[in-house]
Amino acid sequence: MDFWFSQMETEHVKTSIRVNKQLYSAQSEYQRIDVFETQELGKMIVLDGEIIFSEADEFIYNEMVVHVPMAVHPNVKQVLIIGGGDGGVARVLTEYPEIEHIDVVEQDEMFLEISKQYFPETAKGFDDERVTVTHMDGLRFLRRCRDKYDLIINDTTDPFGYAEGLFTREFYGSCNRALKEDGIMVYQHGSPFYDEDEEAFRAMHRKAYKSFPINRVYQANIPTCPSGYWMFGFASKKYHPLKDLDAKRWKDRGLKTWYYTTNLHKGAFMLPRYVEDLLEEEEKLAKKENIE
Amino acid sequence: MKKYEQKSAPICEALERFKRRRVVPFDVPGHKRGRGNPELVDLLGKECVGLDVNSMKPLDNLGHPVSVIKEAEELTADAFGAAHAFLMVNGTTSSVQTMILSVCKAGDKILIPRNVHKSVINAMVLCGAVPVYVEVKVNPEIGIALGVEVEEVKRVMDANPDAKAILINNPTYYGVCSNLKEIVRIAHERGMKVLADEAHGTHLYFNDNLPISGMAAGADMAAVSMHKSGGSLTQSSILLCGENMDAEYVRQIINLTQTTSASYLLLSSLDISRRNLALRGEDSFEKVAHMAEYARNEINEIGGFYAYGKELIDGDSVYDFDVTKLSIYTQGIGLTGIEVYDLLRDEYDIQIEFGDIGNILAYISIGDRIQDIERLVGALEDIKRLYQKDSSNLYCGEFIQPEIVMTPQQAFYASKVQKPVSETNGMICGELVMCYPPGIPILTPGERITKEIIEYIEFAKEKGCSLQGTKDPEVKLINVIER
Numbered sequence: 001m002d003f004w005f006s007q008m009e010t011e012h013v014k015t016s017i018r019v020n021k022q023l024y025s026a027q028s029e030y031q032r033i034d035v036f037e038t039q040e041l042g043k044m045i046v047l048d049g050e051i052i053f054s055e056a057d058e059f060i061y062n063e064m065v066v067h068v069p070m071a072v073h074p075n076v077k078q079v080l081i082i083g084g085g086d087g088g089v090a091r092v093l094t095e096y097p098e099i100e101h102i103d104v105v106e107q108d109e110m111f112l113e114i115s116k117q118y119f120p121e122t123a124k125g126f127d128d129e130r131v132t133v134t135h136m137d138g139l140r141f142l143r144r145c146r147d148k149y150d151l152i153i154n155d156t157t158d159p160f161g162y163a164e165g166l167f168t169r170e171f172y173g174s175c176n177r178a179l180k181e182d183g184i185m186v187y188q189h190g191s192p193f194y195d196e197d198e199e200a201f202r203a204m205h206r207k208a209y210k211s212f213p214i215n216r217v218y219q220a221n222i223p224t225c226p227s228g229y230w231m232f233g234f235a236s237k238k239y240h241p242l243k244d245l246d247a248k249r250w251k252d253r254g255l256k257t258w259y260y261t262t263n264l265h266k267g268a269f270m271l272p273r274y275v276e277d278l279l280e281e282e283e284k285l286a287k288k289e290n291i292e
Numbered sequence: 293m294k295k296y297e298q299k300s301a302p303i304c305e306a307l308e309r310f311k312r313r314r315v316v317p318f319d320v321p322g323h324k325r326g327r328g329n330p331e332l333v334d335l336l337g338k339e340c341v342g343l344d345v346n347s348m349k350p351l352d353n354l355g356h357p358v359s360v361i362k363e364a365e366e367l368t369a370d371a372f373g374a375a376h377a378f379l380m381v382n383g384t385t386s387s388v389q390t391m392i393l394s395v396c397k398a399g400d401k402i403l404i405p406r407n408v409h410k411s412v413i414n415a416m417v418l419c420g421a422v423p424v425y426v427e428v429k430v431n432p433e434i435g436i437a438l439g440v441e442v443e444e445v446k447r448v449m450d451a452n453p454d455a456k457a458i459l460i461n462n463p464t465y466y467g468v469c470s471n472l473k474e475i476v477r478i479a480h481e482r483g484m485k486v487l488a489d490e491a492h493g494t495h496l497y498f499n500d501n502l503p504i505s506g507m508a509a510g511a512d513m514a515a516v517s518m519h520k521s522g523g524s525l526t527q528s529s530i531l532l533c534g535e536n537m538d539a540e541y542v543r544q545i546i547n548l549t550q551t552t553s554a555s556y557l558l559l560s561s562l563d564i565s566r567r568n569l570a571l572r573g574e575d576s577f578e579k580v581a582h583m584a585e586y587a588r589n590e591i592n593e594i595g596g597f598y599a600y601g602k603e604l605i606d607g608d609s610v611y612d613f614d615v616t617k618l619s620i621y622t623q624g625i626g627l628t629g630i631e632v633y634d635l636l637r638d639e640y641d642i643q644i645e646f647g648d649i650g651n652i653l654a655y656i657s658i659g660d661r662i663q664d665i666e667r668l669v670g671a672l673e674d675i676k677r678l679y680q681k682d683s684s685n686l687y688c689g690e691f692i693q694p695e696i697v698m699t700p701q702q703a704f705y706a707s708k709v710q711k712p713v714s715e716t717n718g719m720i721c722g723e724l725v726m727c728y729p730p731g732i733p734i735l736t737p738g739e740r741i742t743k744e745i746i747e748y749i750e751f752a753k754e755k756g757c758s759l760q761g762t763k764d765p766e767v768k769l770i771n772v773i774e775r
Binding site for chain 2: 137139140142143164165168169170171173174177210289
């Protein structure tokens with residue numbers, strides 16, 4: 001059957017995926033949620049027309065936001081995930097026995113329910129007794145937190161949707177305060193390739209740069225992201241993502257992965273020329289603004 | 293309010309009908325539905341530029357309404373509980389000035405609190421009315437001017453029995469309301485008219501939990517900024533009249549200065565917003581009040597900031613408080629309001645209404661969402677974390693009430709000379725000096741300049757307030773009366 005779902009990456013470029021059937025569609029208080037069964041990529045969840053993940057590629061994203069910081073920070077006990085209503089990030093985190101508690105702050109209850117119903121493998125993360133889910137605006141949750149978490153993962157993707165407050169200067173500032181003195185924050189950094197995404201990409205680095213002493217960006221290839229190229233921010237109070245990487249310790253854990261390796265970890269921080277230039281420009285701008 | 297009839301929007305409906313006829317234009321405006329100015333269409337959109345048409349029979353005429361504009365004005369009067377309503381296209385400045393020009397002529401006295409908008413003073417420059425100040429109470433902790441006390445009003449009225457009218461802010465910029473109903477009673481007893489400047493009080497007409505509105509309190513005229521809390525386009529406003537005003541005379545006053553090319557973009561926005569408020573205003577403003585209360589509580593928990601509210605009510609100079617105004621005293625974290633205003637804009641991409649020496653004001657309205665409130669609160673907290681300073685040597689901007697030496701008209705048209713600010717102590721000011729926002733004058737034409745006032749101006753400039761009104765664009769010189 002010639003039945004396709006298209007994701008607009010820009011006004012003039014789109015990615016189309018053949019659909020077997022639509023499994024679910026509804027409007028939550030915050031966004032439109034659709035679930036499709038696709039021919040090539042398994043089940044896929046779409047929020048407000050943007051693909052969040054498919055069964056075929058969710059491992060890439062979840063592994064990259066979890067293993068990268070976990071291979072650097074020597075002692076993570078308390079973790080906060082903002083967003084993460086699908087449970088995928090929580091699931092990967094639960095593979096680390098030393099983690100004592102994981103707070104998931106997902107504002108959209110419906111998104112969580114749908115994930116549990118259609119993606120039980122991913123949502124297994126919520127079954128672990130170390131995981132607590134709170135339904136609240138992320139900024140509001142953070143307001144009461146001070147010096148509490150070793151790792152914060154900002155798992156929300158859309159800087160212009162209802163969660164736009166989670167890509168702001170005050171958000172990064174709040175995360176800084178909520179983290180312990182050697183805490184790490186990992187966040188979505190978008191895609192730098194298309195013109196229309198560039199401004200948001202630049203703004204994120206500039207804002208994070210003003211809030212944390214160490215700010216590096218790393219990359220991954222995720223087929224369902226715009227241009228297949230997605231980036232993450234690594235904002236840290238103390239640990240450097242490459243200098244403090246303890247590859248041997250991570251490998252000794254014997255965790256099974258399908259994307260992440262400690263070599264890939266190093267390569268992920270080696271960026272294309274145009275991306276490096278972009279980031280350097282924003283850092284110069286931020287330094288200049290700080291002096292003024 | 294006749295709620296069923298409020299469903300109609302006569303001006304918008306007439307514009308729709310007109311659009312469908314696809315009439316060929318050989319009248320102004322010259323862009324002819326945008327065809328002559330494609331870049332304008334790209335910027336504003338075809339719908340918008342297409343509605344930019346001239347007065348004509350099917351669309352009525354603002355200067356002399358007989359059909360759809362008349363109907364729209366009648367519906368507006370009904371929605372606001374007034375005897376008559378006028379749609380205004382030159383901002384609430386034009387509404388306020390019309391109020392004053394309608395009740396005063398040259399030499400007539402009018403009682404005003406000192407914290408009026410500059411348009412009030414400028415109206416007096418135009419018509420030669422004589423201002424008499426009613427003392428305004430000040431809250432020294434937060435440094436804001438409050439309302440007027442009833443006893444003080446009586447005292448000034450008794451000292452000036454020939455005054456024609458009294459003008460009251462309802463509410464003030466910060467949300468403070470005086471006892472309007474009582475003031476109306478004592479004014480009418482003495483044959484004086486009451487003018488309500490409700491530039492910041494459109495919503496008072498549409499929610500019973502908010503302070504009383506001018507018309508409900510019996511005021512004779514009220515100037516309402518539809519574009520502030522009413523949701524219409526910037527520069528559109530409404531002038532309301534009670535039963536004791538001669539509406540036709542007021543229209544003549546309006547026509548003294550009103551353009552003959554009133555914009556239908558502004559008029560249609562007034563029509564639609566009036567309908568929206570009439571049908572849905574009660575609920576909308578209830579939500580707004582909730583959001584403002586939520587924000588107030590969250591901000592007060594941060595510590596250092598003081599978001600004040602109904603606790604200020606003392607039954608007299610703060611007779612009531614408009615809870616939709618989110619006014620916050622910032623000196624607790626060692627920063628002036630203007631510094632916080634700038635930080636919010638430059639570092640957090642948040643534009644609030646204004647900041648002065650001691651306070652900031654965030655406008656919560658029907659267009660706000662709770663996530664935006666979270667952002668504002670989050671940003672204020674981050675500002676405290678990063679920029680907090682020792683607050684011990686901050687100047688607490690006292691509200692100053694200068695001495696009137698000449699009427700505004702006399703002073704404005706007198707022979708003047710420009711002098712450096714620091715040398716003007718004791719001289720009479722010949723122009724307006726103010727921070728904008730809020731547009732409340734620090735000095736008006738005819739007032740005596742004192743050392744206190746000079747200090748205030750220097751401090752405001754130093755802290756980054758945007759000063760206006762002087763002939764000198766850099767506000768280094770003030771125009772004073774030549775002796």
